[in-house]
Amino acid sequence: MKWSNISQLAFCTMTGWAALQAFQPSAQAIVINNTAGAQTAQLLGAPFTSVTEIFIGGSLCSGALINQFHVITAQHCIFGEDASDITVRFRDSDPINSLIEAISVANIFETDATNDLLDGTDVAILELSSPSPDFITPLRFLTNADDLVGYTATTVGFGLNGVGSVGHQGTRDGLRWAAENVIDLFHGAAFPGGFSNIYTRDDDKASLGGIILPGTSNIFSTDFDDGTAENNTLSDFGSSAIPVMNEGTTAPGDSGSPLLVNFNDEWLIAGVLSGGTTATSEFGDISWWTGTAEHRLFIEQRGGQFVSTPEPASIFGLMTVGAIGGISWVRRRQHNS
Template identity: 40%
Template sequence: MKSAHLLTALSLLSLNPTFGQDFMSKQSEVTDQLNQPSSIQMISGKSYDPPQANYYQRFVDRIPLHGARVLAESNGNNFVIPGLDQFEDPATFDATYPAISKNLAATVAEANVDFPVASEANVVWFQTNTHARLCWEVITTLADSGEPVSPTHMEAIVDGQTGDLLSQRQIDVNNYDPSDSTQAEWGIFPRIVVNNAMGISGGRAYGAAFDAVVSVGGGCTGTLIAPNVVLCARHCGAGPGSQIVFGDNLNGGGLVFRTVQSSFLPDGSGSLLDGGDVSILTLSSPVPASVAVPMRLIDQTNELEGMLCATVGYGLNGLGSSGHNFSSDGYRWGGENIIDRYGSPASGGGGSNIISTDFDNGSNNANSIGGSSSTPLQYEATTAGGDSGGPVLVQLGGEWVIAGVLSGGTTSTSTYGDISWWTGSAVYRNAIESRGGEFGIPAPGACCFANGSCVSVFNDECDSAGGAFEGAETTCAPSPCPPPSIGACCFGSQCSDLTPAGCANGGGFFVGLGSDCADNGCAPRACCLTSGDCVVLLPNTCSNVGGVSDAADCASSSCAPPPCPEDLNDNGLVDFADLLEVLGSWGACGGCEEDFDGNGLVEFNDLLNLLSKWGPC
């Protein structure tokens, strides 16, 4: 619920507009150093703005500075609170008037939205880093798409010289109100409520670890995906001038602030559940790693269902039994859930790029997604107002990575049974990567062990198993692993994986390099004798009788049949030709093949051996 951000206390002003102007003047003291005349003026709100509010705009040389408008709304206690746009002053200005016409600028803007009706274009100063230049600000009115909670206005910034689309955002943020009967009819509320057992302290402690999750514009949540890029939801309406806050407690110290320089909307009509509720925000300056390390994203979607996920945000918070009660403590809360569905949203119509979870408490009444488990996790949680744009995270290889951004949910108070919907981010990989996001998720690779074996696992799994990880996306075919340096060492039927020297020093029997105790290498097993017979013996006993250890049992062994030395010409027969060879070698014959009994003589016993094998051999 975007309007909730208007109640975030950035600072307090009197309802008297003069005090508002004084506040704006203090915010722009640096303008005294500029050549261009600068002024702060109270202006009228637009048709799409929240009602009953005061608006202040900074002008430079009578032209509005985009992103330097402050909205202030009564909070019911005779105070107003600035919201929406924050800004940093440009250092230089390029006053070259736009070379392209306002009609062409409107055409560019309308080509990048769905259901355009009419556009209004005006010249504004648009800031990039510390430089401002004249561009077209185009406000496009949209027709009703028929989709749930659809936008009515879009803002585009078009380069006055090149016609490039520099920034785009959805600006009718006041549309998202759970008290609106049309929205309640759809049951969609763009908005961390945790289970009662986890408690408030558990929710805060869980969320504190995620430094890359940030507050966006005072009423939404986002995630740092590059040092100067934040991923958010398009319905949050964040754009140039919106404030980004880093820190786990918005009411505490040590906060770090940035402003949005430009926003990009990859796709979608603006409806919460059309699968396009994603915005990519470029910040005015990068954030050092000491403040937050950007999170990576996952580009896989076919394995999301059933995965453990984490959800983190600054929104309204509370316990599942009572919901959030429209309260927020400023802390970043977090919790876990299970992804129950990816595709079309559970319990609602919409696109095919929606991730769904439900808020379980163990009862079937709260198990809102059919076919899913009603058993809650230890850190079971759901989302609430102000969490919009925040991430749904899945863990791969020990790293939390982003799978989507929060679009909405089915209840206005986030009690047990609430369904949360996230828009998947994988389909926007090209747009996200082109702006600095990284999809280099942990990938399995070859893991080598000392016995020469190779398996494909994730890095942390390889490390915990004592292997050597060869790198993500490496394979075991062909094996990159070095030759084995150890093997099974038998002490009777007991086994240890040792080097040959280590086995010998311990008085064991070394089965061979590459053999493995995990394969029960020292238990009695098939032993192939020189006669071709198979018997079950301990490996060392088998070796002592001249045999070779083979399979686990004789039924599955590969013991070769005994050789047929009497077939001297290897034609498969013991016949007259072999008899002639024996007679031709009669007498003393050291090591000749006709000496079948190996006594150094070809004699009568050898002749009898040959005759006993007469025929096929």
């Protein structure tokens, strides 16, 4: 799902060791595979009433309710903004996602004072000026995300939307879309080619044959498969080219939306959306998610709750609903309407 007018996309040249230029925010929404189509994405997304629209001036992001007064989103969505300019909209689960309530924001809490997209700290929490609708159940968090690679997760958002063969084409219907994708990589923001050295965290992870941006230890990566080797852009990290039934990716306007896994019949947040590798979100797109377990104390201080995970041998029930060349687009998935 993505917003209707995308601005603040940064044009980057990726050649060998050339540094990736600073990104400007851009939002994302859901794009699903052609076989599942728009109706499936809308049906999958409708029940997730805890996933919200966040309007920041003229821009759009997504977020998730974590208790009656707090919503989690991406830091890049709200960095440098005043709380008075932000509104969170809650929508129902009916076919048109009817607006329930729009609530202003009283305070913004950020993990740090920087705005680095992929350094693992792209997380913020909004304090609402009044309680959220009492029938909307807040989402809780997964304690340990280290064993999620290879499992299917669900992504839900309000951004631009479309199907994989053509991408979002700048369209948005205002509905909450959802799609599935397999988590291909944790501890690295991956490209199918090129390299960047702008992040400098000490816990960098070495590449396994593909390219991982250094300093991205708290980042999940997913790719948008269509069954072809060409669009299996994370194949160097063990990604299968075979898509899941409701395979999809994110798009502008989806920034801040939750990466969800199902544990004991409860949807839990493992990360929030930070960005991706294409401007259009077509097949082959890679999405990047900032992990939330690393920020447990920050989240718990604002009333978020974490749930322990099973041992690795018993995680098989985790299921979800749901190549950059020399010159390409890099996006933050925040939407401008």
